[in-house]
Each structure stands twice: as C-alpha cells, then as structure tokens.
Amino acid sequence: AQSVTQLDSHVSVSEGTPVLLRCNYSSSYSPSLFWYVQHPNKGLQLLLKYTSAATLVKGINGFEAEFKKSETSFHLTKPSAHMSDAAEYFCVVSDLYGGATNKLIFGTGTLLAVQP
Amino acid sequence: DAGITQSPRYKITETGRQVTLMCHQTWSHSYMFWYRQDLGHGLRLIYYSAAADITDKGEVPDGYVVSRSKTENFPLTLESATRSQTSVYFCASSAQGISSGNTIYFGEGSWLTVV
Numbered sequence: 001a002q003s004v005t006q007l008d009s010h011v012s013v014s015e016g017t018p019v020l021l022r023c024n025y026s027s028s029y030s031p032s033l034f035w036y037v038q039h040p041n042k043g044l045q046l047l048l049k050y051t052s053a054a055t056l057v058k059g060i061n062g063f064e065a066e067f068k069k070s071e072t073s074f075h076l077t078k079p080s081a082h083m084s085d086a087a088e089y090f091c092v093v094s095d096l097y098g099g100a101t102n103k104l105i106f107g108t109g110t111l112l113a114v115q116p
Numbered sequence: 117d118a119g120i121t122q123s124p125r126y127k128i129t130e131t132g133r134q135v136t137l138m139c140h141q142t143w144s145h146s147y148m149f150w151y152r153q154d155l156g157h158g159l160r161l162i163y164y165s166a167a168a169d170i171t172d173k174g175e176v177p178d179g180y181v182v183s184r185s186k187t188e189n190f191p192l193t194l195e196s197a198t199r200s201q202t203s204v205y206f207c208a209s210s211a212q213g214i215s216s217g218n219t220i221y222f223g224e225g226s227w228l229t230v231v
Binding site for chain 2: 104106107
C-alpha cells in the first residue's frame with residue numbers, strides 16, 4: 001500500500017539559511033511524487049513533481065527535491081529561506097499505474113516558520 | 117479569471133442541516149475531486165469524478181453526496197451535517213487522471229463549521 005511520511009511536523013529556520021523538509025514514501029510501483037505548498041487560508045499550490053524522469057527536480061521559488069529510490073525519500077530543499085516561504089508543505093505520492101484508483105496520498109504536512 | 121472557484125468560502129451551519137459546497141472550474145478539466153483537510157490527517161479524498169455524470173467514492177465518502185451534470189461544476193452536498201464534518205474542504209481538478217502523474221489544481225478552500 002502507498003503511504004507518505006513527513007518526518008517533521010514543524011521546521012523553523014532563519015531567513016537566508018537552507019531549508020530541508022523531509023519526506024519518505026512507500027509505494028508498490030514506480031511512484032509519482034509531488035510537493036505542494038499551502039499558505040494561510042489559501043489552496044494548495046504545486047511546487048514540483050517527480051514522474052520517473054530526472055531524479056533531481058527543480059520547482060518554483062527556488063525549491064528542489066531529489067528522488068532517492070534506495071532511501072525511498074523525496075526531500076525538499078532550498079538554499080536560502082525567504083520570509084515568504086513560511087507556509088505548510090505537503091509531500092504527496094500517487095500510483096503511476098493507476099491500480100489504486102485515481103487518488104493522491106498526502107502526508108500530514110510540515111509547517112515551515114522563517115525567522116527574521 | 118480562469119481557475120477553480122469554491123463557494124461559499126466560509127460557512128457555519130447547524131447539525132442536521134443540508135449544506136452544499138459549490139465548485140466551478142474554467143479549464144474544462146475532465147477530473148474533479150473533493151478533499152477534506154483535518155489536523156493530523158493531511159488531505160483525504162471524499163469523492164472524485166472522471167467526467168460528467170461519472171463519480172466515484174474516495175477514502176471518506178460517508179455522509180456526502182456529489183453530482184456532476186456539467187463538466188465545469190462539481191457540487192458537494194452534506195445531506196445532514198454532523199459536527200465531525202467540520203473541516204476545510206478543497207475542490208480540485210486535473211486534465212487527466214492522477215495515476216498519470218498529472219498536475220492537480222486546487223481551489224482556495226471552503227471552511228465549514230457545524231455547530
């Protein structure tokens with residue numbers, strides 16, 4: 001069965017320092033993986049996605065994530081945090097072969113705080 | 117403006133009342149979804165629709181009804197609201213199925229409180 005685990009519920013960084021949000025997944029097949037960001041009182045916005053092409057995926061706003069099959073991880077990183085990055089981040093996995101109906105499995109989210 | 121719009125954005129209702137959350141998208145996407153977001157659970161799929169007049173249950177469908185008479189609309193109805201249905205509801209759409217790794221686009225959410 002598919003699952004996704006976000007290892008930290010809260011992460012706090014200082015502005016200008018690197019961001020690391022950790023995500024591990026479990027999937028029976030070759031997964032598609034996504035990171036979404038949710039700002040307060042807003043919907044979810046796609047940051048980036050992995051669909052079996054390059055393992056290092058670049059997204060919007062300077063974020064990137066690396067798919068590591070051996071570690072079943074898809075950690076989100078950014079070299080330098082900005083105040084506007086403060087938000088909740090969701091790691092999401094889907095079944096590439098559609099065997100589990102058309103649905104995404106969401107992690108429980110990581111709340112990123114950026115201190116001035 | 118193009119995109120997904122949800123209405124109402126905020127709603128307070130009483131236990132036992134019927135509530136309908138509306139969702140409208142302007143992209144002519146085939147797939148539409150309803151999720152609920154609760155603390156500690158992330159987002160969970162309630163219902164989805166692959167095309168007009170085709171709907172199917174997700175993970176947590178009990179107490180909800182959907183319809184899709186037109187491609188652009190996907191209303192979600194709580195037939196008899198309960199306090200456990202207090203949540204934030206997100207409508208979403210996608211041009212193709214999730215299993216193809218296609219991007220899913222979310223509305224801004226509807227905050228529902230059942231008292």
